[in-house]
Amino acid sequence: MDILMEGKNLRKNYSTGEVEIEVLKGIDFQIFSGEFIVILGQSGSGKTTLLNIIGGMTQASIGELYYKEQPLHEIDDQQLTLYRRNEVGFVFQNYNLMPNLTVYENVRLVAEIAENPLSVLDILREVGLENWKDHFPAQLSGGQQQRVAIARAIVKNPELLLCDEPTGALDIQTGIQVLKALQKLNLNYHKTVIIITHNVEIAKMANRVFYLKDGLLDDVKVIEKPLCPEEITW
Amino acid sequence: MVMLRRKAIRDIKENFGVYLACIIVIAIGLLLYTSMSIAVESMDKAQQEFYTETNFADGFITVTGYPENKVNSLTLLPGIDQVTGRIVKEVRIIDQEKNSNKYLKMVTLNKSNATQINQIKLIEGQLPRENQPEILVDPKFLEVNHLSIGDSIDLSIDGNQVPLYITGTGQSPEFIYIMRNAQDLYPSAEEFGIAYISLDTLKVLVKEKGQVNDIVFTLEEGVSFDSVKDNLQAELKPYGFRSIVPRKDQTSHSILTSEIKQIRTTTKTLPVVFLGVAAIILYTMLRRLIEQQRVSIGTLKAFGFTDLEIVLHYLSYPMVIGTTGGLLGGLSGIALSFPLTTMYRNFFALPGLKSEFSFKYLFISLALALVFSVLSGIKGSLDILRLEPAQAMRPPAPGTARKTLIEKFSWFWQSLSSQAQMGIRDVFRTPTRSVFNVVGIAVVYSLMTVSWSMQNMTDLLTVVQLEQVQTYDVKLQLSEPSPTGATKYAVAHDPGVSRVEPILEVPASLRNGWLKKEVALMGLAEGSRLYNILDKNGLRLEVPDHGILLSEHLAKSLNVSVGDIIYVESSLRRETISQKGENLLVTGVVPQYVGLNAFMKDTELQHFLRQGEISTAMLIKMDPAEVGAMKSKYQNASNVSSIESRKDTGAKIEKMMESFGFTVWLLAILGGICGFALIYNSSIISLSERKRELASLRVLGMTPREVLRVITSEQWTLYAFGVLLGIPMAFVLSMSMAQSMSNDMYSLPADLPPMALLGAAVGTAFSVLVAQSRAYYKIKSLPYVEILATRD
Numbered sequence A: 001m002d003i004l005m006e007g008k009n010l011r012k013n014y015s016t017g018e019v020e021i022e023v024l025k026g027i028d029f030q031i032f033s034g035e036f037i038v039i040l041g042q043s044g045s046g047k048t049t050l051l052n053i054i055g056g057m058t059q060a061s062i063g064e065l066y067y068k069e070q071p072l073h074e075i076d077d078q079q080l081t082l083y084r085r086n087e088v089g090f091v092f093q094n095y096n097l098m099p100n101l102t103v104y105e106n107v108r109l110v111a112e113i114a115e116n117p118l119s120v121l122d123i124l125r126e127v128g129l130e131n132w133k134d135h136f137p138a139q140l141s142g143g144q145q146q147r148v149a150i151a152r153a154i155v156k157n158p159e160l161l162l163c164d165e166p167t168g169a170l171d172i173q174t175g176i177q178v179l180k181a182l183q184k185l186n187l188n189y190h191k192t193v194i195i196i197t198h199n200v201e202i203a204k205m206a207n208r209v210f211y212l213k214d215g216l217l218d219d220v221k222v223i224e225k226p227l228c229p230e231e232i233t234w
Numbered sequence B: 001m002v003m004l005r006r007k008a009i010r011d012i013k014e015n016f017g018v019y020l021a022c023i024i025v026i027a028i029g030l031l032l033y034t035s036m037s038i039a040v041e042s043m044d045k046a047q048q049e050f051y052t053e054t055n056f057a058d059g060f061i062t063v064t065g066y067p068e069n070k071v072n073s074l075t076l077l078p079g080i081d082q083v084t085g086r087i088v089k090e091v092r093i094i095d096q097e098k099n100s101n102k103y104l105k106m107v108t109l110n111k112s113n114a115t116q117i118n119q120i121k122l123i124e125g126q127l128p129r130e131n132q133p134e135i136l137v138d139p140k141f142l143e144v145n146h147l148s149i150g151d152s153i154d155l156s157i158d159g160n161q162v163p164l165y166i167t168g169t170g171q172s173p174e175f176i177y178i179m180r181n182a183q184d185l186y187p188s189a190e191e192f193g194i195a196y197i198s199l200d201t202l203k204v205l206v207k208e209k210g211q212v213n214d215i216v217f218t219l220e221e222g223v224s225f226d227s228v229k230d231n232l233q234a235e236l237k238p239y240g241f242r243s244i245v246p247r248k249d250q251t252s253h254s255i256l257t258s259e260i261k262q263i264r265t266t267t268k269t270l271p272v273v274f275l276g277v278a279a280i281i282l283y284t285m286l287r288r289l290i291e292q293q294r295v296s297i298g299t300l301k302a303f304g305f306t307d308l309e310i311v312l313h314y315l316s317y318p319m320v321i322g323t324t325g326g327l328l329g330g331l332s333g334i335a336l337s338f339p340l341t342t343m344y345r346n347f348f349a350l351p352g353l354k355s356e357f358s359f360k361y362l363f364i365s366l367a368l369a370l371v372f373s374v375l376s377g378i379k380g381s382l383d384i385l386r387l388e389p390a391q392a393m394r395p396p397a398p399g400t401a402r403k404t405l406i407e408k409f410s411w412f413w414q415s416l417s418s419q420a421q422m423g424i425r426d427v428f429r430t431p432t433r434s435v436f437n438v439v440g441i442a443v444v445y446s447l448m449t450v451s452w453s454m455q456n457m458t459d460l461l462t463v464v465q466l467e468q469v470q471t472y473d474v475k476l477q478l479s480e481p482s483p484t485g486a487t488k489y490a491v492a493h494d495p496g497v498s499r500v501e502p503i504l505e506v507p508a509s510l511r512n513g514w515l516k517k518e519v520a521l522m523g524l525a526e527g528s529r530l531y532n533i534l535d536k537n538g539l540r541l542e543v544p545d546h547g548i549l550l551s552e553h554l555a556k557s558l559n560v561s562v563g564d565i566i567y568v569e570s571s572l573r574r575e576t577i578s579q580k581g582e583n584l585l586v587t588g589v590v591p592q593y594v595g596l597n598a599f600m601k602d603t604e605l606q607h608f609l610r611q612g613e614i615s616t617a618m619l620i621k622m623d624p625a626e627v628g629a630m631k632s633k634y635q636n637a638s639n640v641s642s643i644e645s646r647k648d649t650g651a652k653i654e655k656m657m658e659s660f661g662f663t664v665w666l667l668a669i670l671g672g673i674c675g676f677a678l679i680y681n682s683s684i685i686s687l688s689e690r691k692r693e694l695a696s697l698r699v700l701g702m703t704p705r706e707v708l709r710v711i712t713s714e715q716w717t718l719y720a721f722g723v724l725l726g727i728p729m730a731f732v733l734s735m736s737m738a739q740s741m742s743n744d745m746y747s748l749p750a751d752l753p754p755m756a757l758l759g760a761a762v763g764t765a766f767s768v769l770v771a772q773s774r775a776y777y778k779i780k781s782l783p784y785v786e787i788l789a790t791r792d
């Protein structure tokens, strides 16, 4: 399998006023094309920070990061924007929907800048929101909002799909439905998917699981036989 | 980017009121700018064209009588190009009405209108023929007096009653602003007009045969007026030379020119004030919009929208505002320029003065609005764009939670309600915005103060002038300076007369270095009561026995003060060898609101003129019931040129002040609109920023009115600071306004009475209240449950 992405000694510092805190303390990893990866770890362990660096939302303070052999840590803002635009789909931990665009419009907004987007309506059907497409985010439940966020990430048809707790607010049934959509993308279209979750059950779907602890990659577990979403429960 | 466009439209719809307020304030600024610019440009152009077309003179001479056949020989003097000799005579119209007081200034035309200086532009009808009893009159006179072409009017010319037929109407560059004399202030076409008559016709009707009394000339290219002045004066000396005036001091020209100059200055300042307030509103609004959309911006960036795409999206808001405001302001300005030029046409008889649809100003106005909105937009959006998406999506780091300054006054702080505490804390937490708002309120406040005080000033001016300065009932103007004794004696015995005071007014030119001013020099008798000079405190001042008193405005334009020496010349002075004038000591500078004069003791002035006891007018205190009789007695007398009662003067001054009144009220109303827009904007900003906070207060059971208090306490704090800052600003503004509106005819005192300060405070508070009532409705309809249900 090809290496899609490679991180070497990634560190991230934040300075809040006088104190400087090191959130990531040197992380090395490789991600292969078409992998399904789950990141597990305690709250505050640096999962979101790592995913942000992978997604080009921010850059590491120290370390090297390669995507398709291109160094992401050396490129300028403009190229990073292109990377996000053409390669990455992102589901944010707190959705970040545009409050005055409808469900359909929120998804379409992203489709408009994608190189080869999927059909907005198809995606909405897949996440079970086709009947809600003309509602505004404020008129949706938390779980529905989360699904809009997922639809928005998928619609770009990106090489790399990054999801920060995509099922946190969902019940089992809708959670499984969403996970199925993600797995379909992974298996049928060979997209690489990385999911942060607190749910150990979901980790059973992955090819590999990254355990993050205190800013370090504590353990990486390879799963020989990933489960289908229907087979897991929580 | 269809979706982004849709987002912008929804954003705008959501806060439509604020956008509208902003658009209106921009439009007001541009409305003023465009309408005044168009008017002034047209005025300027019309003036230049009219002057060229009619060959307007460079110099104006009056003499007692110069032989008609010698006029052409004046062109032989070096520097002189063309010369036209004319008879100019003011004649009374004989009317059915007993004490009517109408005059025509007769100006003769040469055989060929086309070759002379100051040609007449024929508006209607035909030029008067030679040796025919025909005249042309100015159109305004014809219109106002309900005359028509073909009518005849009876004139009293040198004692004879002469009927003359009106053959048409015409305008001359010399009489664009038609005033009988400088004391009149205001054109009054019912009483005074210009008539043009063929020289051949008039010369047989007047007593001075074969002579002209008025000469106009043009200069050769590149020759200055001063270089020909002395030669002309010497040549005309033996013929009773009276005065020689360059074009720039010619009454009509100088009034028109100074009006143009004044509108130009106003065009450059007033709109800037409004655009400044608009900038404040626009900037704070965009800033707020962008800060609130921090997460959205971060998200857009995260999805890979480029900075350019995002900036363009956020610039679409100011662009909508700029385009709408610019078009609205430009178009309404163009529309307003039509009535504005019509208004100016009432004052200035300028044939080419008219407004037309101006693409140029529409474009300028649009461009101004756009540049200015987009600049505020860029300024407001760049900071956030600099953040990386991961950062932008997180809420901004809270400002240090230090106590605000005001919280240190704990006794004061504790006495406030918790809503007030929230509001006031906010003022100090967002210092830039608060400072902007304070400045905006200060501007609004000072605009209101000035309009209030102008109103007050103009009222005051009328009262002072009529009740303290000109306390006479009737002024009898003599046609020539005459020995005082006999006239005074005669008038004193007329029925109803209780007091008569002679006054001597002579044309004089005052000079300090190269600064020069032509004014009427007034000689007042010892202890005069019917014309009073007042000092700064409004107390009567006796004219000093020696030296000369100057009005403030005059002293300023000559750049002299008490103790300085000025050089004074007068055409009425009997000259001895080469001594045309004399140096006089400035013994005082006094306020003068109406007119531009210098004053001397009458004996001193007579001495200066080397004349005996002479006077040019009688000021009379008399029984008002007898005024009519007096008018009819003297209106035919050849030695009396006019009779003016105090009532006439009062009417004139009031009419002049009325034209201010409109401007002043307009300013106050526009200021109020700005104030409303500013406060409304600030309430909407507070509202939307603290949506959650306010929604929780509502959920906790507070009424909308109690919630409103959070916002109002913030605004009253801003208001208090705004008024404080506004007071000094008002002083500066009223000083410069008074200065720019003052001219040679009147000067406005720069005075800010406490009433104005108070009135403006109330006015500004009113616009704050109106804006808050709008905010109240917004709070009432706040969907608090929904607000708390969504995550940002």
Ligand SMILES: Nc1ncnc2c1ncn2[C@@H]1O[C@H](COP(=O)(O)OP(=O)(O)OP(=O)(O)O)[C@@H](O)[C@H]1O
Pocket (backbone or CB within 6 Å): A014, A015, A016, A023, A041, A042, A043, A044, A045, A046, A047, A048, A049, A050, A093, B391, B394
């Ligand atoms: N922009 C920032 N400035 C300062 N500190 C930050 C910033 N972003 C993250 N942190 C800190 O870094 C640490 C790790 O944050 P991160 O969001 O990566 O954790 P996480 O593993 O995603 O936690 P959770 O499971 O709760 O989402 C936290 O202590 C957080 O306070």
Ligand SMILES: [Mg+2]
Pocket (backbone or CB within 6 Å): A047, A048, A049, A093, A164
């Ligand atoms: Mg996280």
